[in-house]
Amino acid sequence: MNDEIDYTNNPLHGLSLKNLLIEIVDHYGFEILFAYLNINCFKTNPSIASSVKFLKKTTWAREKIEAFYLYEFKSLPKVSSEQYSLPPRDRIIPDDQTPGEPAELNLESAEKLRIKRVTKAAAYNKGKHADNRDNHRYEKNEHESFDSNDSSPEEHEDPWAKWR
Numbered sequence: 183m184n185d186e187i188d189y190t191n192n193p194l195h196g197l198s199l200k201n202l203l204i205e206i207v208d209h210y211g212f213e214i215l216f217a218y219l220n221i222n223c224f225k226t227n228p229s230i231a232s233s234v235k236f237l238k239k240t241t242w243a244r245e246k247i248e249a250f251y252l253y254e255f256k257s258l259p260k261v262s263s264e265q266y267s268l269p270p271r272d273r274i275i276p277d278d279q280t281p282g283e284p285a286e287l288n289l290e291s292a293e294k295l296r297i298k299r300v301t302k303a304a305a306y307n308k309g310k311h312a313d314n315r316d317n318h319r320y321e322k323n324e325h326e327s328f329d330s331n332d333s334s335p336e337e338h339e340d341p342w343a344k345w346r
Contacts (some may be wrong), residue, residue, distance in 0.1 A: 191277055192252075194251065197226055199234055200230065202247070203233055203237070204245070206250070209255065209284055210284075217296075219246055221236075221246065239267075256281035256282065259281060261273055279334065
């Protein structure tokens with residue numbers, strides 16, 4: 183039995199990172215890419231060459247731009263939960279799904295999306311931060327060994343101990 187998986191319906195199949203970036207930048211520009219993806223290589227002295235160099239070294243950023251290419255630029259429907267955990271290049275696009283026209287994106291909608299993401303992240307992390315602060319406070323108090331009459335623990339520490 184042949185266990186090979188067919189990725190040929192994936193628009194990323196056979197597409198170099200450089201060509202992918204050229205397509206997206208020609209259509210949207212670096213400013214829109216930074217606004218939607220928040221990857222610094224699209225803001226600070228952006229160029230195709232420097233962006234490709236960064237994206238080749240940085241897996242999370244490369245996967246973010248590849249997902250943007252699939253779901254914003256090629257307007258494919260969002261993937262199933264089992265496909266979501268795979269990198270975009272490894273995802274199998276069903277035969278009945280074909281790429282569409284690029285999504286209309288602008289800076290105003292990017293700002294709305296950013297606010298929505300921040301709000302959602304804050305709600306998700308609301309309980310976690312309280313737990314982390316309590317744990318950090320406990321760990322700090324557990325390791326402090328100065329007198330309560332002293333003004334601060336830093337006066338008793340070697341200032342060169344933290345230089346590393």
